[in-house]
Amino acid sequence: MPNKLKRQGRIKELLSTYSISNQDDLLRLLKKEGFAITQATMSRDFAELGVVRAFVQGNVCYMLDPDESGNQIAKLIGFEILSIQHNETMVVVRTLAGRAQGVAHFIDRLNKEEIMGTIGGDDTLLVIPNKKENVPVIIDFIKKLMTENPGRKVK
Amino acid sequence: MPNKLKRQGRIKELLSTYSISNQDDLLRLLKKEGFAITQATMSRDFAELGVVRAFVQGNVCYMLDPDESGNQIAKLIGFEILSIQHNETMVVVRTLAGRAQGVAHFIDRLNKEEIMGTIGGDDTLLVIPNKKENVPVIIDFIKKLMTENPGRKVK
DNA sequence: AGGTTTTATGCAGGATTATGCATAATTATG
DNA sequence: CATAATTATGCATAATCCTGCATAAAACCT
Numbered sequence: 001m002p003n004k005l006k007r008q009g010r011i012k013e014l015l016s017t018y019s020i021s022n023q024d025d026l027l028r029l030l031k032k033e034g035f036a037i038t039q040a041t042m043s044r045d046f047a048e049l050g051v052v053r054a055f056v057q058g059n060v061c062y063m064l065d066p067d068e069s070g071n072q073i074a075k076l077i078g079f080e081i082l083s084i085q086h087n088e089t090m091v092v093v094r095t096l097a098g099r100a101q102g103v104a105h106f107i108d109r110l111n112k113e114e115i116m117g118t119i120g121g122d123d124t125l126l127v128i129p130n131k132k133e134n135v136p137v138i139i140d141f142i143k144k145l146m147t148e149n150p151g152r153k154v155k
Numbered sequence: 156m157p158n159k160l161k162r163q164g165r166i167k168e169l170l171s172t173y174s175i176s177n178q179d180d181l182l183r184l185l186k187k188e189g190f191a192i193t194q195a196t197m198s199r200d201f202a203e204l205g206v207v208r209a210f211v212q213g214n215v216c217y218m219l220d221p222d223e224s225g226n227q228i229a230k231l232i233g234f235e236i237l238s239i240q241h242n243e244t245m246v247v248v249r250t251l252a253g254r255a256q257g258v259a260h261f262i263d264r265l266n267k268e269e270i271m272g273t274i275g276g277d278d279t280l281l282v283i284p285n286k287k288e289n290v291p292v293i294i295d296f297i298k299k300l301m302t303e304n305p306g307r308k309v310k
Numbered sequence: 311a312g313g314t315t316t317t318a319t320g321c322a323g324g325a326t327t328a329t330g331c332a333t334a335a336t337t338a339t340g
Numbered sequence: 341c342a343t344a345a346t347t348a349t350g351c352a353t354a355a356t357c358c359t360g361c362a363t364a365a366a367a368c369c370t
Contacts, residue, residue, distance in 0.1 A: 004359095023316075040319080040360065044319090078164045083172060097225070098256065098261060098264075104253075105254075179346080195332095201347090
């Protein structure tokens with residue numbers, strides 16, 4: 001029975017609580033909590049969650065890579081965006097209530113040179129192009145975000 | 156081949172662009188765009204997206220119910236939350252970068268009497284209880300949010 | 311380098327989800 | 341109300357997803 005979601009949620013918590021240095025350690029922790037999975041699944045979880053091996057205070061330890069987490073968020077973006085409008089000089093994106101900041105943040109992080117910046121309110125955000133000729137480019141870009149499924153890198 | 160996600164995204168856009176008053180109209184639009192589905196699927200999409208029939212300027216038209224959209228977001232919350240900490244008097248939730256506002260907003264909307272309010276920054280939010288005895292209640296509550304799957308109301 | 315430990319992945323089976331068809335339930339209309 | 345139009349859903353099937361097992365690949369360690 002797939003409890004992938006619950007399990008991965010717990011993994012994120014555990015990783016941010018303890019200092020885990022190999023998959024088996026975490027595996028034991030999870031088993032103790034009733035998640036009966038194998039190392040193979042764990043490995044895939046790491047890949048999906050964007051867990052990376054990093055040096056922290058001398059020794060290696062697994063942690064969430066913020067950039068990878070960004071990739072995961074990409075899957076949500078399309079869900080949060082309701083519509084895109086624009087005029088001559090800027091693009092306005094409407095989102096579900098309370099999500100505009102998150103979407104704006106995501107777009108910021110993509111570092112598109114055509115995008116000078118974003119401003120997010122509650123359910124609306126403004127995307128400001130570096131020059132007005134780029135408005136269409138930006139629209140295409142955001143629309144692509146909405147439909148592409150950047151998920152699963154696991155293979 | 157299931158393109159549910161893409162399709163539902165497009166549905167949200169179409170609904171917020173045109174004034175759609177019955178499922179068949181929308182069905183035709185979608186077909187024109189290459190989404191070859193039947194009315195049955197469309198009906199289920201509406202249910203999942205939380206599309207409601209509303210009176211707008213005299214005539215009926217389908218639109219997204221903001222409350223329902225909230226339900227949808229619930230599915231994402233667990234994904235965005237990384238960890239929960241607390242002291243005697245308040246609860247601190249860490250989230251993926253840029254998502255704290257969204258999570259705070261979501262929690263606000265739940266109108267729990269134990270929660271006096273929230274403050275969201277970039278990747279951290281504060282949940283303020285009405286009295287410190289309720290800290291544990293709030294923690295439980297948020298943890299439940301993280302693992303429950305409130306999804307699918309269809310059928 | 312050789313051997314050992316740790317991590318990733320091809321493959322297959324079982325579970326779950328998505329969807330169409332047919333039809334029931336509901337809603338609108340005369 | 342009766343009938344037509346619209347929308348919802350039971351059932352069956354195809355498409356996907358999740359996971360373990362076995363094993364390959366990579367990282368580590370003398």
